[in-house]
Amino acid sequence: LEDAVRHADRLSTLGTLAAGLAHEIKNPLGGIKGAAQLLDLELPEGSELRDNVRIMVKEVERVNRIVEELLALASPRRLTLAPTNLHKVLGDIVTLQKRATEGRTISFQQQFDPSIPPILVDEALLTQLFLNLVKNAVEAVDNGGVVRITSRVISDYSMTQKGERRSRLVAVEVSDDGPGIPKEQLEQLFTPFFTTKAKGTGLGLAICQKIVSEHRGMIKVESAPGTGTTFTVMVPLIQ
Ligand code: ADP
Ligand code: MG
Numbered sequence: 001l002e003d004a005v006r007h008a009d010r011l012s013t014l015g016t017l018a019a020g021l022a023h024e025i026k027n028p029l030g031g032i033k034g035a036a037q038l039l040d041l042e043l044p045e046g047s048e049l050r051d052n053v054r055i056m057v058k059e060v061e062r063v064n065r066i067v068e069e070l071l072a073l074a075s076p077r078r079l080t081l082a083p084t085n086l087h088k089v090l091g092d093i094v095t096l097q098k099r100a101t102e103g104r105t106i107s108f109q110q111q112f113d114p115s116i117p118p119i120l121v122d123e124a125l126l127t128q129l130f131l132n133l134v135k136n137a138v139e140a141v142d143n144g145g146v147v148r149i150t151s152r153v154i155s156d157y158s159m160t161q162k163g164e165r166r167s168r169l170v171a172v173e174v175s176d177d178g179p180g181i182p183k184e185q186l187e188q189l190f191t192p193f194f195t196t197k198a199k200g201t202g203l204g205l206a207i208c209q210k211i212v213s214e215h216r217g218m219i220k221v222e223s224a225p226g227t228g229t230t231f232t233v234m235v236p237l238i239q
Pocket of ligand 1: 132136137140176178179180181189194195196197199200201202203204205206229
């Protein structure tokens, strides 16, 4: 037990440290970005110098994103629960991604169970969760690929001390017909900083897992190289 307490203590200290560090880094980053943008305005269009300044702005934005994701992962927080329209959240994400992927032909399919009532969740976090999953799917598929989102209600029969208790969960599947994930990588997916992408942060799925467990839910992945990947998120209808 002592070991467990010490471990938990160390983790929370690390979280506080990371959160503090992230805040400290974000301010100077904002300064660098602002200065580079001013420089950009002074330089002639098409000049090599201006291209370099634009690269600076882009890379600063990238560091900022990593820091923000780290902050999301490390800092303790309280959920803001409110009745949330799941299908509106999912629909908005698809609309956003359609706009972001213009020029590539990706077909988005949505198959929602209309009987799902508003669910009690933190809407901002739920949006981040599904956005991360849909983004990964979009990044995985080729031109002409298919990204499918489905929702349904399932019953979970769990044993309590008083006997069997039934609770209702929503299950959302995000699947794609991309290259799939090699078996030996499946266990590492949710580990912070695991990425196979040249410009990935490897924090997206770690954040997903944190959000799901904060909602007392589950996330699982099924994938076969060559056929595609399905992530399934299950969360209770009420907390
Ligand atoms: P990132 O997207 O920055 O790499 P993530 O945590 O979101 O970080 O994902 C980690 C890794 O999991 C990805 O680099 C990729 O190898 C794998 N992955 C996640 N989603 C999919 C998917 N839909 N298809 C194939 N591989 C995936
Ligand atoms: Mg990702």
